[in-house]
Amino acid sequence: GKYKYDYADYAEITPQLKMYTLGHKKEFKPIIGDGLRYHGCSPIISLLRRHGYIDTIAYPIDEKYVFEKAMTFMRTEGWIPAPESAYSVACAIDEALKCKRTGEEKVIAFNISGHGFLDINGYKEILGLK
Structure with missing residues (x-):
C-alpha cells in the first residue's frame, strides 16, 4: 500500500490516520482468515516500517x-x-x-x-x- 492519510473506516466517519493503506474503499476476495483483515496498518506499525525498523511480507491468497x-x-x-x-x-x-x-x-x-x-x-x- 501507500503511506498516506486515509480513513480508518469504510464510512469515512473516523479521522484520517497516516498509515500504509490499500484505500479504505478496498474490497477483498473472501478468504478463511478474513477476521482480522483490514485495508491499512496501524499508524505506529506504519511509522516503524517507514523508518526501516520492521518489514512486511505477503502470502498467496489461496492460504x-x-x-x-x-x-x-x-x-x-x-x-x-x-x-x-x-x-x-x-x-x-x-x-x-x-x-x-x-x-x-x-x-x-x-x-x-x-x-x-x-x-x-x-x-x-x-x-x-x-
Whole structure:
C-alpha cells in the first residue's frame, strides 16, 4: 500500500490516520482468515516500517501455504492457531528456517490472536483434509 492519510473506516466517519493503506474503499476476495483483515496498518506499525525498523511480507491468497505452516505448529505445539494467526505463524516459521540456513541468531516475536478449534472446517477445505 501507500503511506498516506486515509480513513480508518469504510464510512469515512473516523479521522484520517497516516498509515500504509490499500484505500479504505478496498474490497477483498473472501478468504478463511478474513477476521482480522483490514485495508491499512496501524499508524505506529506504519511509522516503524517507514523508518526501516520492521518489514512486511505477503502470502498467496489461496492460504494453503500458511495453513500448512499452521499444521506444522499444531503438530509441534499441540494446538491449532486461528486462521488469521496462521499468517504470523507462517512468517515466524519462515524466519526461523532462514536463520537456521544462515546461522543467524535472533529473537523472533509473533502474535497468535486465538485458537482455531472452531475453524477446523476452513483448514479442511483449504488443505483438502477429511
